[in-house]
Amino acid sequence: MKEYDHNKIEKKWQKEWSDGDVYKTLDSKKAKAKKLKPFYVLDMFPYPSGAGLHVGHPRGYIGSDVYSRVKRMQGYNVLHPMGYDAFGLPAEQYAIEHKIHPRKAVDINVKTFEKQLSIIGLSYDWSRRVNTTDPEYYRWTQWIFLQLFNSYYDTKKNKAENIDSLVKVFEKSGNAKVNAHHTCKIIFSGKEWKNFDALKRQEILMNYRLTYEAESEVNWCEGLGTVLANDEIVDGKDGKQVSERGGFPVEKMIIKQWSMRITAYADRLIKGLDTLEWSSHIKEIQKNWIGESVGSEIEFKIKDNDEKIKVFTTRADTLFGVTYVVLAPESILIEKLSDQIKNKKEIEKYISDVKNKPEEDRKSAEKEKTGVVLEGIYAINPANNEEVPVWVADYVLSSYGTGAVMAVPMYDERDNQFAVKYNLPIIDRPLVDIKEITEMVGGKIVTKYKMRDAIFARQRYWGEPIPLRRDRDGIISSVKKLPLELPKVTSYEPTGKAEGPLAGVKAWVKDGYETNTMPGWAGSSWYFLRYMDPKNGKSLVGENEINYWKNVDVYVGGAEHATGHLLYSRFWHKFLKDIGVAKTEEPFKKMKNQGMILASDNRKMSKRWGNVINPDEIVKTYGADTLRVYEMFMGPFDQSLPWSTESIIGSRRFIERVWRLSAKVSNSKTSSELEKVLHKTIKKVNEDIENFAFNTAISSMMIFVNEAEKNECISVSDFKMFLQILAPFAPHFTDELWHEMGEQKSIHISGWPKYNPKKIIEDSMKIVVQVNGKVRSELSISIDATDDQIKEIALKDKVIISWVNGADIKRVIYVKGRLVNIVV
């Protein structure tokens, strides 16, 4: 018997697999010729950070690898690729810290990453690797940007449409009745449209485009020199907002920015969640993030004025209890009403004070609410024609609902606080039916969302250039020839202004290109489509390929991307579906989220704590097979677990026991008892892997080995079946033993064993007998026994008779195949 030398075996098989193209994915044409069905298993591609991997990083990759290997063995044409998300802040920060160009830093980091990953024995088809910073890749990111730019959202057809068709409508009949998701505040006729100059038209269309430029409030991070998305910000120690990366302070600012109209898809993004096999936890987070709420829009007339105040409320049933109305300080109505406002100066001062106040003060719930009454202005409650005062107050947000609120201090806590502070009446009126009252006052039921449009620009160098140019008159046009390559700069450090380092490239600016670049999520929002057809120079993905693969079948990655990547990808995918590129409504049908591996001190692994365990070391001492088995065995896949180098020995022992078990393989038959255990194990492993319950799959294989060791021999065919179910977890040494059993081809393309239902049938069953719910006896009864027979046998059992002790038997409950409970 050879010694188990993991280093030798693992090196040998990794080379064999690579030389033999064992994990090569077939393109659709070849696959169809062979009648192979597609199966797409995807890992979230990493930022190649350069810090090196710790033992926790590969956990998700190992899980998805096990799953992919099973699918491959089951005869699917498996697409299991890997690539790099290398644009964006992490890569750029690393480059700045290490004083090298981000391009070089990315290349170095990718190499380090691949070297570390290669020793784990993952079954990627490396020939399909993508990198978001590759011009041949970001050419298509830019292409998608332009498609969005040239589209608007048709709310009637409920899909994106080309902006040209909207222009035609404008020409014909203006915009009064368009069915479009927009922010356009002016109404014009077809005639007026024709008289608008090009700049005016551009300005109007900007309100409809799915990628648009607008003044918007942004999170400005001085430390990183850029604007950040809401999901890139976290609460700092003192409760103030800081950047997730680096922990720098973040403040609100109004800047003209490129944005994406994700809000147009809010409804579809919520509805689609029901069709997804994702953890309910992540669906819940997305649902809350999108924040759908159904309520009523109700108009309050203004006394002695033609203007109206439109409020949004989810509590129209409290309409009779309204004692005042509040406008957000940003409300344009205030300007319109100014002639009638008696305390104009005071109002103006209040508004400017609010604007200069940091947003975090304004948003904190503990903060005292402030406000000023608009003297001379009264709103008329449409339900009872009562005149109520109108206030401006900073607790009303302009960005949500209609930017105006009807205040019902009796029922709303915030209104109540405000009313108490400013001595406003609090009245108790009976509640009415929401639907009825809304109809009665001529309002309508509408749906509002908390989600905001996504800002699509970063004031940084290391990102995709925005493929637009602006001529001297300010007219924007699409760049015709993609990719628009990122120019070389002398300094890629942040400039600290609302423009990026590209502003320092004279030729770039002269040509009218944008100095902002795209945010990190641009390249990662569609990469899964590129893997289907990574070298296609004519289109983002070929028709044949996308029709074959359709979408990702199983997506594996961290749960922390719930409101970022996973939402943006769904948004883009839906858009790509609308324009005919994607073929399904959702990109990721099923998703599994791996838990983090913590250090043994239960903290995150980090250089800072000095508790990092390096996978290279573990592979060297214990082997990749052991590492893989251990990481899958240590606990539920989606749960965060502490690493224990002490416990890994159990997985190593398991592998060695299988290795030694091969000495018991012979041509004689396996005992029927062991055969039964084997087939049960095959059944269990198959089910468990399908559910990503890898830990219990391994434990059942351990039970089989324990059982097998008690036997004198095991047949070649039975042992081979066992190797096959173990192979996805420990691919190297199982392939070695497989060949030792006389096989020529790799075990990983050898087929997946099926259990034989006949071989797991028991001829007797173990029935537990309880008296009043307490276990008192155990019986072995023939499988053919009827329910009544079983009850009778239980009642006649000596132990049971002594427990019942002649008492009246009230009930006898029989649970099929499990237990009898006798109630006395």
Place this chain on the structure above:
RNA sequence: GCCCGAGUGGCGGAAUUGGUAUACGCGCACGACUUAAAAUCGUGUCUCGCAAGGGAUGCGGGUUCGACCCCCGCCUCGGGCACCA
């Protein structure tokens, strides 16, 4: 504050989702092999009790023949949102 999730031996965890709680593994103890050690193998290992038996799934109650699982009220930890009308 609001919305999710979790809490089981010394440790990681299992339990067919209402039916034998603690599978599997680590650790520990004892034994075998060995001059010895390592490795390996065997036995034991929730708790009280000599035993018969009793008690334990964060705490307190409830439903049920039967509850880790369902319901009500707490506690602790993790995650999400946060003046969203």
